[in-house]
């Protein structure tokens with residue numbers, strides 16, 4: 001692995017969903033995960049994501065690196081408009097270890113009769129050391 005590390009969403013372990021043209025569609029509550037072996041340092045984790053809105057609300061995404069740090073986002077980028085945006089969390093790793101990285105979708109909504117289907121789409125995750 002060489003940093004910055006680019007992890008394609010479609011290569012991550014998924015609990016639910018399916019591939020899309022540029023990544024993975026987490027179509028129900030669930031997550032993508034990848035285990036990283038990390039040296040100590042300050043890290044920036046950037047997720048490139050988009051939402052299928054439902055009831056006017058975008059997908060809510062939680063990005064987490066083990067117990068080292070997490071952040072929650074409303075993914076306002078609208079997939080129907082082909083918008084993709086970067087969502088970034090900064091974490092500090094204090095010791096060499098293996099850490100699970102997860103991208104979780106927590107507010108799925110599906111009412112096909114009303115044409116409402118909220119999804120979280122993820123293109124990739126980029127992990128960079130910011131202090132090197």
Ligand SMILES: [Ca+2]
Nearest residue numbers: 027117118119
């Ligand atoms: Ca859905």
Ligand SMILES: [Ca+2]
Nearest residue numbers: 008022023123
């Ligand atoms: Ca991708």
